[in-house]
Amino acid sequence: MNTPMRAVVFVDVPGSTPRRVIAATLAHAHERPDFEVCGFVTANPQMIRRPRERTADWARQLLVAATGGARELSPPFDLGVLGRRTRLPVLLAENGVNDPDFIADLHRRLRPTVLLSIFSVQFFKDALLESFEQAVNFHDGPLPRYGGLGATTQAVYHGESSTGCTFHRITSGIDEGPVLVRTAVPIDETVTVTSVSRAQAIAAARAIPEVIDKIVANDPGQPQSGEGSYFSKADYRELSEVPEPSALSTAELQRRLRAFGALTITIDGKNESVDAIGPADDASPFAFNSADARLRATRIAGLPARLLHWRRQLSRTRPQGRRR
DSSP, X not given: OOOOEEEEEEOOOOSHHHHHHHHHHHHHHHTOSSEEEEEEEESOGGXXXXXXXXXXXXXXXXXXXXXXXXXXXXXXXXXXXXXXXXXXXXXXXXXXXXXXXXXXXXXXXXXXXXXXXXXXXXXXXXXXXXXXXXXXXXXXXXXXXXXXXXXXXXXXXXXXXXXXXXXXXXXXXXXXXXXXXXXOEEOOTXXXXXXXXXXXXXXXXXXXXXHHHHHHTTOOOBXXXXXXXXXXXXXXXHHHEESOGGGSOHHHHHHHHHHHSOEEEEETTEEEEEEEEEEOOTTOTTEEEOSSOEXXXXXXXXXXXXXXXXXXXXXXXXXXXXXX
C-alpha cells in the first residue's frame, strides 16, 4: 500500500469560513487511504485561546443575538481545541512560517508532504514552498479577477452579480498559481457580505473532495486567464475606514456597510466600529453628518449603540473609589 500524502493546514484567521472548510477537509481525509491531515500551523497566537477567552466570545455572541444582531451562533474557532479533539498537533510559528528553524522543526515533527493554506495571511517564501511536494491555497474570490485581501467584500462593493472561491497552486507570486477548482455563488442587491460569505463557505466545503482528488493526482491545474486585479490592505482600509463621514453620501455609507459588515467611522473624535446607521436629530447619541444627511450609529461592534451610550454615561457619573 502506498504511503498517504500528509497535509499540514496553515490557518491564521478565525471565522466560520475557515472552520467549515477545515472541517470538510478533515472529514473527507478520514474517508480515504491516500490522503491525511497531519497537523496545523498558525502564526497568529490568537488562534490558540484560553478557556476564559472562548467563554467571553460565546457570551458576546449571545448578547449580540439577544439584542437583535447576528443570529448565527458558532463555536469560537480555536486551533487548540481542534487539535485536542482531532488528536493532531498544532504548531505556533512565533517567528513566522518562513523561519528556517521553524521549517526544520515542522518537517521533523510532522513529516508533511502537502502545504494546504486555508486563510493563512503569511507570504510563503521559496524555502518553505520547496520543502513540500505540493502547496495549495484557498482564496475567497475568483482569480485573477479578485486577488489579494478582502475579495468577497470587494466583489459585493463593486456590484458583481456573482463571486466564488478558488483553490490554486501556490507560486512565488501572490494569488497567481494555476487553478485546481473554482466555485461560484450569486450576489443580488439584497444580500450582505455575511450571507455571501456563508454561501461561499458551503460551496468551498462541497468542493473539498475534488480538491483532494486533484492533489492526490498531482494535477498541475489550469493557468489563470482573464482580467486581473489585486486588492491590498491599504485598499481595504481606504473603504472600511471613514475618518470624514461628511465627505460621503448616505448611499455610499450604506453601500460600504453592506459590503464590509462594519465600518470604522470617526464620531466626535473617536473611532467607532459601526454596523448600522439611521437618521438622527441633534440629541441623538453617536450622531454625525454625511454629505447629505444627519445620521447616527444605531449599532456599534454588533450591539445597540444605546447600550454603549448608557455605559459611557454611567462611567462618567460613577464616583471614583479611593486607591489602596
